[in-house]
Amino acid sequence: xxxxxxxxxxxxxxxxxxxxxxxxxxxxxxxxxxxxxxxxxxxxxxxxxxxxxxxxxxxxxxxxxxxxxxxxxxxxxxxxxxxxxxxxxxxxxxxxxxxxxxxxxxxxxxxxxxxxxxxxxxxxxxxxxxxxxxxxxxxxxxxxxxxxxxxxxxxxxxxxxxxxxxxxxxxxxxxxxxxxxxxxxxxxxxxxxxxxxxxxxxxxxxxxxxxxxxxxxxxxxxxxxxxxxxxxxxxxxxxxxxxxxxxxxxxxxxxxxxxxxxxxxxxxxxxxxxxxxxxxxxxxxxxxxxxxxxxxxxxxxxxxxxxxxxxxxxxxxxxxxxxxxxxxxxxxxxxxxxxxxxxxxxx
Amino acid sequence: xxxxxxxxxxxxxxxxxxxxxxxxxxxxxxxxxxxxxxxxxxxxxxxxxxxxxxxxxxxxxxxxxxxxxxxxxxxxxxxxxxxxxxxxxxxxxxxxxxxxxxxxxxxxxxxxxxxxxxxxxxxxxxxxxxxxxxxxxxxxxxxxxxxxxxxxxxxxxxxxxxxxxxxxxxxxxxxxxxxxxxxxxxxxxxxxxxxxxxxxxxxxxxxxxxxxxxxxxxxxxxxxxxxxxxxxxxxxxxxxxxxxxxxxxxxxxxxxxxxxxxxxxxxxxxxxxxxxxxxxxxxxxxxxxxxxxxxxxxxxxxxxxxxxxxxxxxxxxxxxxxxxxxxxxxxxxxxxxxxxxxxxxxxxxxxxxxxxxxxxxxxxxxxxxxxxxxxxxxxxxxxxxxxxxxxxxxxxxxxxxxxxxxxxxxxxxxxxxxxxxxxxxxxxxxxxxxxxxxxxxxxxxxxxxxxxxxxxxxxxxxxxxxxxxxxxxxxxxxxxxxxxxxxxxxxxxxxxxxxxxxxxxxxxxxxxxxxxxxxxxxxxxxxxxxxxxxxxxx
Numbered sequence: 001x002x003x004x005x006x007x008x009x010x011x012x013x014x015x016x017x018x019x020x021x022x023x024x025x026x027x028x029x030x031x032x033x034x035x036x037x038x039x040x041x042x043x044x045x046x047x048x049x050x051x052x053x054x055x056x057x058x059x060x061x062x063x064x065x066x067x068x069x070x071x072x073x074x075x076x077x078x079x080x081x082x083x084x085x086x087x088x089x090x091x092x093x094x095x096x097x098x099x100x101x102x103x104x105x106x107x108x109x110x111x112x113x114x115x116x117x118x119x120x121x122x123x124x125x126x127x128x129x130x131x132x133x134x135x136x137x138x139x140x141x142x143x144x145x146x147x148x149x150x151x152x153x154x155x156x157x158x159x160x161x162x163x164x165x166x167x168x169x170x171x172x173x174x175x176x177x178x179x180x181x182x183x184x185x186x187x188x189x190x191x192x193x194x195x196x197x198x199x200x201x202x203x204x205x206x207x208x209x210x211x212x213x214x215x216x217x218x219x220x221x222x223x224x225x226x227x228x229x230x231x232x233x234x235x236x237x238x239x240x241x242x243x244x245x246x247x248x249x250x251x252x253x254x255x256x257x258x259x260x261x262x263x264x265x266x267x268x269x270x271x272x273x274x275x276x277x278x279x280x281x282x283x284x285x286x287x288x289x290x291x292x293x294x295x296x297x298x299x300x301x302x303x304x305x306x307x308x309x310x311x312x313x314x315x316x317x318x319x320x321x322x323x324x325x326x327x328x329x330x331x332x333x334x335x336x337x338x339x340x341x342x343x344x345x346x347x
Numbered sequence: 348x349x350x351x352x353x354x355x356x357x358x359x360x361x362x363x364x365x366x367x368x369x370x371x372x373x374x375x376x377x378x379x380x381x382x383x384x385x386x387x388x389x390x391x392x393x394x395x396x397x398x399x400x401x402x403x404x405x406x407x408x409x410x411x412x413x414x415x416x417x418x419x420x421x422x423x424x425x426x427x428x429x430x431x432x433x434x435x436x437x438x439x440x441x442x443x444x445x446x447x448x449x450x451x452x453x454x455x456x457x458x459x460x461x462x463x464x465x466x467x468x469x470x471x472x473x474x475x476x477x478x479x480x481x482x483x484x485x486x487x488x489x490x491x492x493x494x495x496x497x498x499x500x501x502x503x504x505x506x507x508x509x510x511x512x513x514x515x516x517x518x519x520x521x522x523x524x525x526x527x528x529x530x531x532x533x534x535x536x537x538x539x540x541x542x543x544x545x546x547x548x549x550x551x552x553x554x555x556x557x558x559x560x561x562x563x564x565x566x567x568x569x570x571x572x573x574x575x576x577x578x579x580x581x582x583x584x585x586x587x588x589x590x591x592x593x594x595x596x597x598x599x600x601x602x603x604x605x606x607x608x609x610x611x612x613x614x615x616x617x618x619x620x621x622x623x624x625x626x627x628x629x630x631x632x633x634x635x636x637x638x639x640x641x642x643x644x645x646x647x648x649x650x651x652x653x654x655x656x657x658x659x660x661x662x663x664x665x666x667x668x669x670x671x672x673x674x675x676x677x678x679x680x681x682x683x684x685x686x687x688x689x690x691x692x693x694x695x696x697x698x699x700x701x702x703x704x705x706x707x708x709x710x711x712x713x714x715x716x717x718x719x720x721x722x723x724x725x726x727x728x729x730x731x732x733x734x735x736x737x738x739x740x741x742x743x744x745x746x747x748x749x750x751x752x753x754x755x756x757x758x759x760x761x762x763x764x765x766x767x768x769x770x771x772x773x774x775x776x777x778x779x780x781x782x783x784x785x786x787x788x789x790x791x792x793x794x795x796x797x798x799x800x801x802x803x804x805x806x807x808x809x810x811x812x813x814x815x816x817x818x819x820x821x822x823x824x825x826x827x828x829x830x831x832x833x834x835x836x837x838x839x840x841x842x843x844x845x846x847x848x849x850x851x852x853x854x855x856x857x858x859x860x861x862x863x864x865x866x867x868x869x870x871x872x873x874x875x876x877x878x879x880x881x882x883x884x885x
């Protein structure tokens with residue numbers, strides 16, 4: 001009984017409840033003919049697709065900049081990397097590596113400007129970040145039309161200029177990580193080893209960063225900026241570094257997502273990416289000023305698990321074809337729930 | 348009969364925090380109009396006992412308590428401070444709970460404003476009632492007057508000196524007519540001696556009106572001056588309850604720490620004026636709110652302990668904060684012949700200076716982080732200690748093992764009471780937090796150490812330990828120490844020379860053997876005409 005209580009204290013009720021819901025969805029799934037193995041595979045793939053974007057939340061939270069609602073900025077850097085890589089005609093590993101290289105350089109630049117902006121609005125970071133995300137999406141909606149792209153796989157067929165809303169990466173680097181070292185177990189289950197390994201690498205890098213001198217300073221800045229300043233740390237520089245890191249992770253995260261999804265979603269695509277990532281890390285037990293890798297892993301598994309299972313089980317149960325509607329209700333419901341759980345650990 | 352019944356009765360109170368038992372079977376009674384002194388070392392459980400009485404959420408959140416509380420013979424169990432307020436219990440905290448942007452009046456009558464109906468309230472309900480400001484001002488002025496101090500009800504709290512904030516907080520508690528029991532947790536810790544005197548007088552006046560007062564302080568003389576009875580706590584237990592007239596300061600101090608206290612044990616080291624000058628400060632000005640430094644010049648010699656004293660608000664705290672780059676400052680600061688760039692904490696630290704801030708919670712500690720981080724962080728960031736270079740120095744990896752090792756050493760050396768190196772700093776008591784701050788500064792191994800109010804809010808036992816640690820550090824490592832303190836006796840017991848700051852300027856520098864009268868005259872600015880003499884002395 002004592003150990004049970006300890007476990008509940010450590011895990012927290014929200015995670016236990018969502019975990020139990022997810023478990024029960026898996027348990028009742030076969031009853032309505034939903035295959036567990038393919039559902040499990042979907043969950044794992046979605047975890048891999050989204051994981052790095054959730055990891056992007058950690059640096060800014062740790063540095064006291066709050067949750068990165070401006071994630072679309074990083075995603076746009078990723079989209080620019082992806083489209084430029086295709087424009088240059090790079091395919092396969094070179095294409096994906098090229099996309100990452102370009103995306104990271106652009107993300108550093110974007111992140112620096114974004115960080116400088118956030119340093120001017122201390123205390124209101126999250127609201128300003130939301131506007132940064134929204135306005136950058138709108139601005140890029142214009143830019144996708146006017147930037148001089150020429151690759152026929154990406155531009156509108158009828159006018160010959162401007163990028164399409166969705167661009168297929170088939171023939172470039174579609175599923176390049178999903179299929180890397182993939183382990184096939186049975187007809188309906190394939191483990192996307194490459195994607196998961198890539199996530200693990202990114203998570204390890206994040207963990208390692210927070211074990212360095214700079215990472216330690218960043219955590220201290222988030223914990224007590226006055227203490228950090230009295231120890232000779234430049235608070236603004238640490239905060240900018242955290243924003244750059246977060247933006248870079250957002251850029252890499254969307255590339256991981258696209259290779260698995262098979263398409264690049266331009267225009268309003270990035271609009272809807274920040275909230276699920278924010279919700280996942282909150283459901284994982286992070287607060288506005290403390291987050292760690294465990295929060296990310298647990299939160300992403302729970303959030304993406306529910307998002308995979310709930311629509312398919314509910315559709316099968318009520319014999320409807322409203323998968324998209326149910327998915328939206330579930331995902332936005334989870335986001336609302338997560339945002340009500342926002343806590344600020346007391347100082 | 349109500350005459351026989353105590354106003355407040357606490358019986359068999361027991362409380363555990365994080366598996367640590369902090370109170371064991373504590374019982375006390377309090378009658379109308381009585382002043383009860385509650386004394387004990389840091390961590391003896393005084394604050395916890397009062398938090399229980401006041402229904403603070405931290406008690407409920409950590410699993411409640413065992414035992415019973417009676418008020419007027421009725422059993423009560425407060426779930427939150429509102430219940431306690433309603434029952435007539437008022438509390439003045441160690442940390443101020445005032446709104447800085449509000450005036451004294453607004454703070455005093457917060458949530459108890461005098462309201463009038465107007466046309467809009469008829470339509471939109473009581474939330475839009477009009478404030479009766481003249482009436483409120485009158486009530487605030489009355490309760491300030493009752494305390495015997497002069498504070499304008501229209502002053503913003505942010506612009507008040509610390510002492511006035513304390514009086515404002517007290518005025519807020521006493522303006523309520525239902526007030527029965529007033530708890531004062533270290534009310535004089537932030538006050539100067541003259542302000543404390545005024546406070547004690549007003550407390551006696553309050554007690555005469557029938558209010559019962561529980562008075563917590565480390566200044567034992569105050570307890571003896573004002574209290575009818577004294578309850579002494581040690582390690583969570585009542586060791587003695589005694590009427591004030593039957594005891595004396597030595598006995599109380601002894602019971603409190605459980606060992607005989609000898610303040611003379613801090614030996615004054617002989618200080619050699621022939622030593623080279625380490626620090627030269629010239630025409631320093633510092634823009635620190637409430638502690639403005641206007642024009643300060645002094646020199647500190649190698650290996651000495653240089654004291655800086657003065658009344659609150661005169662600028663003594665601004666000096667270390669300005670030199671360490673925490674507040675905007677100007678003038679010249681020369682350390683070992685090299686000028687220090689002001690407004691840059693990193694430069695000050697890199698030059699070999701360290702600072703123990705008077706603002707423990709705000710600047711001194713990472714409250715949420717474990718002790719090892721708190722102690723090692725500054726040394727790590729400034730001097731690259733506790734780091735392992737990886738990939739040829741490209742990556743500086745934090746050496747957690749070295750950090751824990753050094754933390755354990757300091758926990759032992761400074762007798763920090765904690766559950767281990769992983770405990771967050773916020774769970775420690777005030778005195779132990781102060782020791783962590785000292786350990787943080789020691790870990791930098793500075794040439795010159797600034798210590799600001801090292802014993803604020805610390806009891807006799809811990810105070811002696813802190814001072815001894817400073818003295819030992821000074822003599823063993825030859826570290827020059829500049830100590831800023833409001834407590835003159837403390838400065839006189841440890842320092843080689845003491846500068847008194849008045850109105851942002853050095854009023855004079857005296858040897859510790861100078862009489863209390865000489866110090867007093869400097870503090871109240873009576874020796875202005877001797878400026879020339881003082882300048883030549885410095």
